[in-house]
Amino acid sequence: MGKKLVAYFSASGVTAKVAKTLSKVLDADLYEIKPEVPYTKADLNWMDKQSRSSIEMNDPLFRPAIAGNNDKMDDYDTIFVGFPIWWYIAPTIINSFLESYDLTDKTIIPFATSGGSGMGETNKKLIASCPNSKLLEGKVFKPYVSEAELTAWVEGLKIE
Numbered sequence: 001m002g003k004k005l006v007a008y009f010s011a012s013g014v015t016a017k018v019a020k021t022l023s024k025v026l027d028a029d030l031y032e033i034k035p036e037v038p039y040t041k042a043d044l045n046w047m048d049k050q051s052r053s054s055i056e057m058n059d060p061l062f063r064p065a066i067a068g069n070n071d072k073m074d075d076y077d078t079i080f081v082g083f084p085i086w087w088y089i090a091p092t093i094i095n096s097f098l099e100s101y102d103l104t105d106k107t108i109i110p111f112a113t114s115g116g117s118g119m120g121e122t123n124k125k126l127i128a129s130c131p132n133s134k135l136l137e138g139k140v141f142k143p144y145v146s147e148a149e150l151t152a153w154v155e156g157l158k159i160e
Helices: 014-026 052-057 092-099 122-129 147-157
Strands: 004-008 029-032 078-084 107-113 139-141
Touching: 004 014, 014 029, 014 078, 014 107, 014 147, 078 092, 092 122, 107 122, 139 147
Parallel strands: 004 029, 004 078, 078 107, 107 139
Antiparallel strands: none
């Protein structure tokens, strides 16, 4: 599988927990995708149409700024990208992350956390952000996913 990275965005800590466990399972490096301006609880209130997350998700071209970047991105062949599902897709900060790098010939594997939603149109919305790479179908995990479940998923991917 070559050198692997688990990159993740976590608004509440749930995705961070899953990403850390996945990183352990894969023996992969771990990288947190941090917004330049951190999200507050009010920003994440999806019931408020004027909240920051609602405004961002209603504009498919919006790209939140990211704090920092991963200087070693060229070292990785396979990148697992984790995030919470927002409005049945990845938060737009994931597009910001993917578009920040040349991912040519890399394998991108999304994974998400959600209490009840599936991946929705995630891949359809991410494909343009990672041209010339191989974007695999992702999977949604419950917040309490076990190491054994993550191991089984990775083994089932049959990545070269």
